[in-house]
Amino acid sequence: MVTIKDVAKLAGVSPSTVSRVIKDHEGISTPTKKRVKKIMEEIGYTPNITARNLVTNRANTIGLVIKSGVHEVNLNPFYSEVNLGVSKACRENGFSTLTTSASNDDSLLTEVKELIGSKQVDGFILLYSRMDDPIAHFLNTEGFPYVVIGKNIFGNNDITHVDNDNVQSAYAITELLIRKGYSEIVMVVDNDVFAVAKDRIKGFEVAMETFGLSERGRVVKCEDEGESIRHMLESLFRNGRPQALLTLDGVLNSRILSYLYQLEIRIPSDVATATFSDSLLTKLASPPQTTVDIFPQTLGREAGEEIIMLIKDPNRSKKNITVPTRIIERQSTQGGS
Incomplete structure (x- = not known):
């Protein structure tokens, strides 16, 4: 069985350095992170996610919220392409994804509350933007991190939005x-x-x-x-x-x-x-x-990277990101x- 010590020996660093790379510690240089991650991939080392989560008090999971009332969600290529983009960003940073959707706002809000209450997610990506949205209102009230794939309809700088024009x-x-x-x-x-x-x-x-x-x-x-x-x-x-x-x-x-x-x-x-x-x-x-x-994979990747950085740094500046179309x-x- 491949261990963290094996990774450390091949990378020429200490086991504690490997551990900090796994946690994406800011004190580790980018070249070192890349070298260690490359070796982990080459020898097939998989971090013990459960143990790491106990230490960091994170689920290392991002929740994707699909707008309620959308039929045939599983058949809509937009959602699968966005999910793919988010998953790529998450995988590169040691996170996973969890998708939630429901046929109405009340059920969707209940699901979101349960995910937060059970500490199954660290942040959300909303795959829509609309006025008077109960999900966004709840997340704002709770101060829970989220990013929106959609328009900044309120014109404020409190939430990061990723969208096309x-x-x-x-x-x-x-x-x-x-x-x-x-x-x-x-x-x-x-x-x-x-x-x-x-x-x-x-x-x-x-x-x-x-x-x-x-x-x-x-x-x-x-x-x-x-x-x-x-x-x-x-x-x-x-x-x-x-x-x-x-x-x-x-x-x-x-x-x-x-x-x-x-x-x-x-x-x-x-x-x-x-x-x-x-x-x-x-x-x-x-x-x-x-x-x-509309490049949905790019929308998803941008949103995935932004929510992960926001989780790691809650004081991170919010922004509006526009993905070009053709x-x-x-x-x-x-x-x-």
Whole structure:
């Protein structure tokens, strides 16, 4: 069995130094940390996490909170990609992750309280931002560390936020559609409560107004149910056929594509389609979808690194981090004039 002494001997340091590297002690230089961690990896040494937690009084675990009311969470690539980014940051710093979600705010708040009460987590990452959120309010009241993947909707500097510029990215994808010759554009959303939805709607509306097309574009909200989506599409194409559909995210987009197929509406010859958040859902769609790539792994990694540093230094300055986006143009928007 590989021991801490074996690591110390190969690294040319004392066992206490190895122990401090495992605890990410500030008194150990970065080169020494890298050398010791490399040797630990090469010889397969795994620290005794339970014993270390007893010493540090930490769970070395980050809780990921997914917004309540989100259906098909396990099928949404955004959450798995963000989780992957967070996990990478955590793994490099000796932390693990724990995901919590619920169908309503009360249940979600109860879960968060239980995790804190049982000391199972050291901090949280909220994968959303919205007004009057009971989870954020509780964490603020308790002074418990957390980071938000989402917009700083309150404009203060008390919490670190990691986000894209969703207004700008929605403006950019709408501008692309307009410049390709589409003017009758409908933005389809399945929620308008969270900050990300509000900002994407705003970017779309600003772009349509800028190009003098406000009267030819509109936002349509549908329920997150199959028949509701189908009836919405039937109504749209019965009462003035839109030239392009812009959806709020890749999951909603995939459902729209399915019903367009059933209604024998072809893409892009009958209608163009575009969406946000690139993934296998959009890359492998038929046809492949034009998307705004929001780099969810980068969002997760940035948030993971920030919450870990905040746990280690509660007085750390808070910041707003903006992850750039890019448009990936594919076959779904190749029908413009």
